[in-house]
Amino acid sequence: MTIPSGKAVTYLGTYGSWYKVSYGGKTGYVSSQYVKVSTTTTPTTSTGTGRTIVIDAGHGGNDPGAVYGSTYEKVIAFDIAARLASTLSNTYGYNARMTRTNDVYLSLAQRVELTKSYKGSAFVSLHANSSTNTSYHGHEVLVPTGESYTTNPYISASRSLGASINRELGARIPTIRNRGVKYQNVYVVGKNSVPSTLVEYGFISNANDRSHLTSTTYRQRMADATASGIHQFMSTYK
Ligand SMILES: [Zn+2]
Numbered sequence: 001m002t003i004p005s006g007k008a009v010t011y012l013g014t015y016g017s018w019y020k021v022s023y024g025g026k027t028g029y030v031s032s033q034y035v036k037v038s039t040t041t042t043p044t045t046s047t048g049t050g051r052t053i054v055i056d057a058g059h060g061g062n063d064p065g066a067v068y069g070s071t072y073e074k075v076i077a078f079d080i081a082a083r084l085a086s087t088l089s090n091t092y093g094y095n096a097r098m099t100r101t102n103d104v105y106l107s108l109a110q111r112v113e114l115t116k117s118y119k120g121s122a123f124v125s126l127h128a129n130s131s132t133n134t135s136y137h138g139h140e141v142l143v144p145t146g147e148s149y150t151t152n153p154y155i156s157a158s159r160s161l162g163a164s165i166n167r168e169l170g171a172r173i174p175t176i177r178n179r180g181v182k183y184q185n186v187y188v189v190g191k192n193s194v195p196s197t198l199v200e201y202g203f204i205s206n207a208n209d210r211s212h213l214t215s216t217t218y219r220q221r222m223a224d225a226t227a228s229g230i231h232q233f234m235s236t237y238k
Contacts, residue, residue: 001026011037052095053088053230054120056188057081058127058198061105066130068204074103076213077126080201083223084126092231108187115192122161122237123196124230125188128213129203137206138177141166142184142198150190157237158189162197165229169199172225176202176212195237199226 001024003009009021009030018029057078059065065073078100085096097118099111106114115123129136141162144150152158163181170178189196201222202209212218 001028003030009035011035049093050095051121051234052097052118053234054097054099054115054118054123054194055081055085055088056099056111056123056125058125060100060103063105066128066204068130068210071204071210071214073128073130073204076128076201076204076219078103079216080219080223080226081126083220084124084226087223087227088230092227094230094234108191111188112192115194115196120194122230122234123188123192123194124161124165124226125186125196125198126226127198127200129200129209130205131203132205134203134205134207137203137209138179139166139169139173139202139209140179140182140200142182142186142189142200144190144196145183145185147185149185152190152192152194152196154193154195157195157233158197160237161195161230161233162199164233165197165199165226168225168229168232169201169222172228173212173218173221176209195233 003023007023009023012020012022012027015029017032019032019035020029059074059077063074065077081098085098088094088096097120099114100106143159143162144152144155146155166178166181186198189198202213204210204213
């Protein structure tokens with residue numbers, strides 16, 4: 001058969017000066033002098049371009065965080081963090097680094113230090129809330145205040161990052177109340193040196209929130225909403 005000039009064929013192998021190719025459902029050999037070889041790049045939908053996002057699972061080791069019965073904040077935070085890291089790297093192409101990759105204790109200062117040594121472009125800390133008042137419920141994000149406590153030079157970018165995550169969580173998980181964006185002095189946010197926010201995914205002391213926080217389906221949804229919020233922020237932040 002004849003292959004018209006300029007048509008693309010699929011390269012299957014080299015045999016001497018011949019290429020084995022497939023074209024139009026047929027397989028055969030063409031002289032290599034008539035074929036221009038080009039490499040195809042897999043089209044990518046990700047624009048993460050390898051920038052590093054530091055994912056901080058709150059608490060760990062002998063610091064369980066909030067505890068309600070057999071529900072531990074450190075376990076919930078770690079599970080969402082691992083899902084988030086996976087979505088960020090697999091779906092968006094970021095280099096996701098976790099401050100802790102198992103159940104160990106890290107000081108707040110260590111978490112901030114790790115952001116530096118990982119050369120992170122953004123930092124997100126993952127937590128669950130708790131209260132003695134079991135009617136308190138909802139998710140929220142904490143962003144830096146303008147008070148002198150904040151030494152993070154990225155106050156406004158941190159607020160954008162937090163707002164972006166909060167918007168995605170609100171849109172994707174409407175069955176948890178959205179408590180919004182809170183300005184609060186939090187060490188890992190205020191003392192960090194990159195755009196930073198802390199997410200409280202819900203109250204483990206509240207029955208409705210707890211049913212979400214202990215569900216792997218909802219943890220995945222929380223991770224995906226957070227990843228989308230991070231990505232929307234990063235797309236506008238150079
Ligand atoms: Zn916490």
